[in-house]
Amino acid sequence: MTGRVVALVANPTRAVYAALLATLAIGWALVAFDGGTFTLNDLVGIQQRSAALGIVAVGQTLAILAGSLDLSVAYLISLVSLVAAETMAGQSSNILTAVVVALGVSALVGLVNGVVITKLKVHAFIATLGVALVIRGVLDHLYDGPAGRVPVDFQQLGYSRIGPVPVAAILWAAVAVGVWFLLRRTRFGNRVYAVGGDVEVARLSGVRTDRVVIAAHVLCSLCAGVAGLLLASRLGAGAPTVGTDGGYDLESIAAVVLGGTALAGGRGGVAGTVGGVLLLAVLDSVFNQLEVNSFFKDVVRGVVIVVAVAVYARRTGRRAS
Amino acid sequence: MEDINQKPAESAQVILRMTGIGKSFLGIRVLRGIDLSATAGEVHAVVGENGAGKSTLMKILAGVHQPDEGTVEIGGTTRAFAHPVEAQRAGVAIIYQEFNLLPERSVADNVFLGREPTRRGLLDRAAMDAATSRLLDELDEHSFGPRDLVKDLSVAQQQVVEIVKALSVDARIVVMDEPTAALAEHEVDLLYRLIRRLQARGIAVLYISHRLREVFDLADRVTVLKDGAHVATVAAGDVTVAELVKMMVGRELDAYFPPRAAEPAAGEVRLTLAQAGNAKLDGIDLELRAGEIVGVAGLQGSGRSSLAKAIFGAEPFTRGEMTPVRPASVREGVAAGIGLVTEDRKAEGLALNQPVRDNALLVARAIGHRSRAAVSDLLRRVQLSPPREETEVKYLSGGNQQKVVLAKWLTVAPRVLLFDEPTRGVDVGAKAAIHDLMRELADSGTAILVISSELPELIGMSDRIVVLRDGRVAGHLPAGATEEAVMALAAADEAAA
Ligand SMILES: Nc1ncnc2c1ncn2[C@@H]1O[C@H](COP(=O)(O)OP(=O)(O)OP(=O)(O)O)[C@@H](O)[C@H]1O
Numbered sequence: 067m068t069g070r071v072v073a074l075v076a077n078p079t080r081a082v083y084a085a086l087l088a089t090l091a092i093g094w095a096l097v098a099f100d101g102g103t104f105t106l107n108d109l110v111g112i113q114q115r116s117a118a119l120g121i122v123a124v125g126q127t128l129a130i131l132a133g134s135l136d137l138s139v140a141y142l143i144s145l146v147s148l149v150a151a152e153t154m155a156g157q158s159s160n161i162l163t164a165v166v167v168a169l170g171v172s173a174l175v176g177l178v179n180g181v182v183i184t185k186l187k188v189h190a191f192i193a194t195l196g197v198a199l200v201i202r203g204v205l206d207h208l209y210d211g212p213a214g215r216v217p218v219d220f221q222q223l224g225y226s227r228i229g230p231v232p233v234a235a236i237l238w239a240a241v242a243v244g245v246w247f248l249l250r251r252t253r254f255g256n257r258v259y260a261v262g263g264d265v266e267v268a269r270l271s272g273v274r275t276d277r278v279v280i281a282a283h284v285l286c287s288l289c290a291g292v293a294g295l296l297l298a299s300r301l302g303a304g305a306p307t308v309g310t311d312g313g314y315d316l317e318s319i320a321a322v323v324l325g326g327t328a329l330a331g332g333r334g335g336v337a338g339t340v341g342g343v344l345l346l347a348v349l350d351s352v353f354n355q356l357e358v359n360s361f362f363k364d365v366v367r368g369v370v371i372v373v374a375v376a377v378y379a380r381r382t383g384r385r386a387s
Numbered sequence: 388m389e390d391i392n393q394k395p396a397e398s399a400q401v402i403l404r405m406t407g408i409g410k411s412f413l414g415i416r417v418l419r420g421i422d423l424s425a426t427a428g429e430v431h432a433v434v435g436e437n438g439a440g441k442s443t444l445m446k447i448l449a450g451v452h453q454p455d456e457g458t459v460e461i462g463g464t465t466r467a468f469a470h471p472v473e474a475q476r477a478g479v480a481i482i483y484q485e486f487n488l489l490p491e492r493s494v495a496d497n498v499f500l501g502r503e504p505t506r507r508g509l510l511d512r513a514a515m516d517a518a519t520s521r522l523l524d525e526l527d528e529h530s531f532g533p534r535d536l537v538k539d540l541s542v543a544q545q546q547v548v549e550i551v552k553a554l555s556v557d558a559r560i561v562v563m564d565e566p567t568a569a570l571a572e573h574e575v576d577l578l579y580r581l582i583r584r585l586q587a588r589g590i591a592v593l594y595i596s597h598r599l600r601e602v603f604d605l606a607d608r609v610t611v612l613k614d615g616a617h618v619a620t621v622a623a624g625d626v627t628v629a630e631l632v633k634m635m636v637g638r639e640l641d642a643y644f645p646p647r648a649a650e651p652a653a654g655e656v657r658l659t660l661a662q663a664g665n666a667k668l669d670g671i672d673l674e675l676r677a678g679e680i681v682g683v684a685g686l687q688g689s690g691r692s693s694l695a696k697a698i699f700g701a702e703p704f705t706r707g708e709m710t711p712v713r714p715a716s717v718r719e720g721v722a723a724g725i726g727l728v729t730e731d732r733k734a735e736g737l738a739l740n741q742p743v744r745d746n747a748l749l750v751a752r753a754i755g756h757r758s759r760a761a762v763s764d765l766l767r768r769v770q771l772s773p774p775r776e777e778t779e780v781k782y783l784s785g786g787n788q789q790k791v792v793l794a795k796w797l798t799v800a801p802r803v804l805l806f807d808e809p810t811r812g813v814d815v816g817a818k819a820a821i822h823d824l825m826r827e828l829a830d831s832g833t834a835i836l837v838i839s840s841e842l843p844e845l846i847g848m849s850d851r852i853v854v855l856r857d858g859r860v861a862g863h864l865p866a867g868a869t870e871e872a873v874m875a876l877a878a879a880d881e882a883a884a
Pocket residue numbers: 412413417435436437438439440441442443444484772773782783784785786787812814
């Protein structure tokens with residue numbers, strides 16, 4: 067029995083899903099005990115809420131696996147929501163242009179992140195923080211509240227469902243599967259792991275490491291861009307604080323790490339990240355149902371993340387010796 | 388013994404010609420005016436002391452560093468590689484001196500990193516696995532497969548992976564920078580055979596080693612570097628070992644080991660093991676006395692390094708007795724006056740990003756030793772050259788790193804000092820110096836245990852030899868035992884089976 071538990075925890079991806087199921091069960095029991103019910107609707111709500119964070123976190127996984135990280139996603143999300151909403155200006159005919167422009171802006175930001183990190187050799191933490199501040203400056207200067215208008219057609223993305231499944235969740239699943247495929251089945255994915263594992267080894271083996279890091283950042287920013295579009299469709303407009311209010315920068319990193327991806331890079335994957343996002347979302351829902359105060363909520367989330375990483379570290383520590 | 392660098396055998400086709408190569412790091416000149424050429428099917432050895440610039444020259448050939456001056460010609464065309472991948476495409480494969488694998492990835496992933504085969508745009512893992520298996524078969528290596536993770540392999544197996552990785556490149560020039568440093572005897576034989584096969588295919592092999600026996604076994608020509616300059620290029624058949632050593636070191640060097648202690652077993656007992664064991668060792672009885680050097684022999688995986696780590700407290704004994712103390716951790720081991728010069732210096736012996744000085748003082752500081760032995764003195768004792776205290780250890784040549792590990796322990800004068808492969812990657816001159824140092828330490832009362840895969844060294848240095856087999860003591864031999872006697876004990880069950 068203990069052997070099985072150890073085996074379970076030995077694989078972070080499995081561990082996070084085990085924790086997810088356990089949380090669901092305990093949460094369901096607690097809520098029932100409290101006199102409430104936890105329904106299919108709540109589960110759907112969870113997916114609805116996690117979709118934006120999930121998409122950002124999948125992109126963040128790429129950056130972290132490549133040995134980098136991206137602190138600029140939150141401001142980028144705000145920027146994208148505004149760019150998209152303003153370009154659409156309430157007209158359905160503008161949707162395509164708006165999406166293209168929004169994703170173009172995202173890719174550009176990712177490119178800047180990647181180039182600053184690889185060519186100017188600035189540590190990812192500082193480079194992406196710098197880019198985040200630049201975007202914030204632009205936002206502060208140009209906007210002091212929501213702007214632009216999203217046509218009703220585009221709002222479908224945020225609210226409509228196919229059967230019981232929200233379109234947003236489908237979008238999230240598509241992004242996750244796409245990135246999973248990229249990591250598992252392509253050269254690029256293989257090299258992301260290599261570069262994150264040891265840049266020097268990758269370089270000496272003939273990998274053009276700069277390109278890999280830049281591409282990972284472009285993809286990470288594109289994911290943030292998609293999340294920005296999703297949030298704009300929900301709000302019906304662009305908002306300069308939508309990204310930061312959601313705490314998408316640190317929260318996405320937390321979800322990735324909770325999913326068992328090593329912050330140093332080179333180990334982990336998308337499956338774990340999806341589990342990490344869901345776990346955070348389920349915790350949230352349970353606390354909401356129980357009407358726990360938000361201070362306690364944060365404490366528990368913090369503890370969960372630290373404990374998870376400590377458990378993974380024990381595993382790798384033991385392996386190495 | 389004329390210099391034949393500029394006129395290789397006329398019939399052979401020159402595939403590599405490096406001319407007037409110069410290179411500086413941070414204003415310090417490490418190479419100047421180096422010429423090196425290689426012809427198809429030739430094994431060309433490059434020798435020289437630690438820090439002479441051998442690896443740097445090879446890294447220039449491999450596109451890792453760009454030369455400040457000079458040209459590299461491959462197959463008659465001048466090439467300037469800006470990135471290792473360009474050298475790879477031009478047909479240069481290299482086995483680096485340093486560990487160059489990703490521990491978290493599979494063997495096949497490592498072998499094909501940077502050159503992954505694809506099918507319809509997707510990774511072709513089946514092809515990678517198949518090709519890796521084929522190469523492993525060719526090397527007669529069946530102890531692991533393409534799907535195993537590199538971190539689960541032994542050092543020797545990892546070295547095989549590095550070799551496979553170089554072979555998987557369709558190369559015209561193969562560089563081997565101390566490929567045998569981590570290999571056991573029979574694996575060295577395999578490597579020899581492999582090199583012969585490469586030769587037969589018309590590939591030029593550049594071979595770097597501090598083991599001159601290998602150089603004479605394999606090489607057609609030998610190039611000697613000293614302090615970043617070209618000393619000579621000679622046909623291997625035209626020089627003697629002594630002449631070659633003189634060119635490398637700049638002085639004559641006697642080939643003898645320091646004399647043994649007159650009355651070795653007379654010293655007080657420093658450490659006793661009685662039926663000691665753990666996961667990898669069983670029923671070990673051993674006594675170490677002040678003033679003696681005890682050699683530990685055995686095949687790869689026989690438990691030699693485990694024994695050293697257990698005594699030191701890094702992988703503690705869980706059974707049996709060890710007196711005066713049985714350390715349960717490294718801290719306790721160090722506190723009990725036990726030191727270990729580890730086999731894997733990068734991972735276990737050094738803080739690579741710190742300067743030489745701090746590394747040398749690492750142990751002294753850890754146990755709060757106050758007596759500040761002058762670092763410069765220590766570095767002179769281990770013959771670090773050049774003795775720059777401020778250089779970060781990661782920039783030192785492989786052999787010089789080993790010397791810093793030694794210096795680290797000399798600061799605290801341990802009562803028992805364990806050496807695991809102390810001269811791996813160390814040049815001939817420094818090797819002799821380390822041998823002298825070990826004997827000196829023994830004479831001044833330290834009990835010494837030494838592990839070495841180089842049997843001549845082990846036999847030459849030891850006052851007595853303990854042979855391990857499968858984690859148990861297979862037998863004891865007196866000073867001056869023959870290599871055959873040692874091997875017979877070490878491999879007894881293989882012969883019986
Ligand atoms: N990246 C670097 N930065 C600074 N100095 C360096 C760097 N690489 C090598 N050096 C220096 O260049 C000199 C030559 O080193 P190199 O590694 O080529 O020696 P080597 O002949 O291979 O020695 P060994 O036999 O010990 O491997 C050394 O003094 C080393 O400290």
